[in-house]
Amino acid sequence: xxxxxxxxxxxxxxxxxxxxxxxxxVISFVMLFDNILLYTGIETNVGTSLHLPISINIQExxxxxxxxxxxLITYSHLSKIVDPPVFIAxxxxxxxxxxxxxxxxxxxxxxxxxxxxxxxxxxxxxxxSLLKKISYVYVGLWLVRTVFAQFIYSYFIDHIQxxxxxxxxxxxxxxxxxxxxxxxLIIWVLAHIFITGLKLQREKDLTI
Amino acid sequence: xxxxxxxxxxxxxxxxxxxxxSEKVGITMSNLSILKKGKAKAIRFSTLSxxxxxxxxxxxxxLEFQPETEQSKKHQ
Numbered sequence: 242x243x244x245x246x247x248x249x250x251x252x253x254x255x256x257x258x259x260x261x262x263x264x265x266x267v268i269s270f271v272m273l274f275d276n277i278l279l280y281t282g283i284e285t286n287v288g289t290s291l292h293l294p295i296s297i298n299i300q301e302x303x304x305x306x307x308x309x310x311x312x313l314i315t316y317s318h319l320s321k322i323v324d325p326p327v328f329i330a331x332x333x334x335x336x337x338x339x340x341x342x343x344x345x346x347x348x349x350x351x352x353x354x355x356x357x358x359x360x361x362x363x364x365x366x367x368x369x370s371l372l373k374k375i376s377y378v379y380v381g382l383w384l385v386r387t388v389f390a391q392f393i394y395s396y397f398i399d400h401i402q403x404x405x406x407x408x409x410x411x412x413x414x415x416x417x418x419x420x421x422x423x424x425x426l427i428i429w430v431l432a433h434i435f436i437t438g439l440k441l442q443r444e445k446d447l448t449i
Numbered sequence: 450x451x452x453x454x455x456x457x458x459x460x461x462x463x464x465x466x467x468x469x470x471s472e473k474v475g476i477t478m479s480n481l482s483i484l485k486k487g488k489a490k491a492i493r494f495s496t497l498s499x500x501x502x503x504x505x506x507x508x509x510x511x512l513e514f515q516p517e518t519e520q521s522k523k524h525q
Contacts, residue, residue: 447483449480449484
């Protein structure tokens with residue numbers, strides 16, 4: 242039986258997914274190694290930085306020329322703690338490792354999906370379940386990320402005293418990460434398109 | 450199913466085997482088997498024409514409409 246060569250785009254996606262997957266594996270191993278060093282006390286300065294879901298009011302006045310002054314304000318949603326103390330760094334490292342592992346899991350499922358497509362198995366129950374799984378994991382990840390961001394926000398609001406700057410925002414609605422839910426929804430819709438595709442495929446197969 | 454395929458009846462009348470029909474029509478045995486068992490969802494005009502040509506019959510000799518009864522609906 243003659244096997245059809247998959248289109249170039251599918252082959253490119255497949256190889257990019259493979260590279261990303263193995264790169265993530267390497268990153269997770271490096272992070273795991275860092276965690277071990279951190280928890281055993283061998284290393285204390287890991288250079289970790291923590292993105293805070295808080296935007297702070299840093300205003301600066303610049304001079305365009307002698308007569309014109311410009312008011313500047315930071316337009317970044319996230320603040321960052323650089324070189325955190327070890328007890329915070331340990332927690333950050335575990336959380337980041339968790340997110341990386343979930344990322345690897347999503348990539349692993351996607352890799353299986355692309356492999357099936359590359360082999361010509363497009364509209365199948367297996368592929369539909371893989372797509373649904375990705376969307377559900379995305380929703381779970383969104384939930385964890387939102388709760389985590391909210392926790393960090395509440396913790397720092399309660400414990401940090403900022404002398405010169407004022408916290409502008411960072412509450413629940415600022416940390417909602419709606420784009421992740423959009424991604425999950427798009428993949429879920431794609432899974433349902435594949436269900437319709439499977440029905441059409443079966444009908445085509447049973448047309449003599 | 451409302452439309453019944455009487456392919457086995459026509460094959461018996463013509464004293465022809467499914468393998469022979471498959472070779473003459475150019476359709477795989479598995480596809481002809483699906484058609485014979487009534488599992489097919491649709492049949493192409495080209496397939497129907499080829500079968501009719503080989504079996505020297507009309508489409509009505511192969512396909513028959515039977516109204517669905519409550520019992521047959523339950524079986525589906």
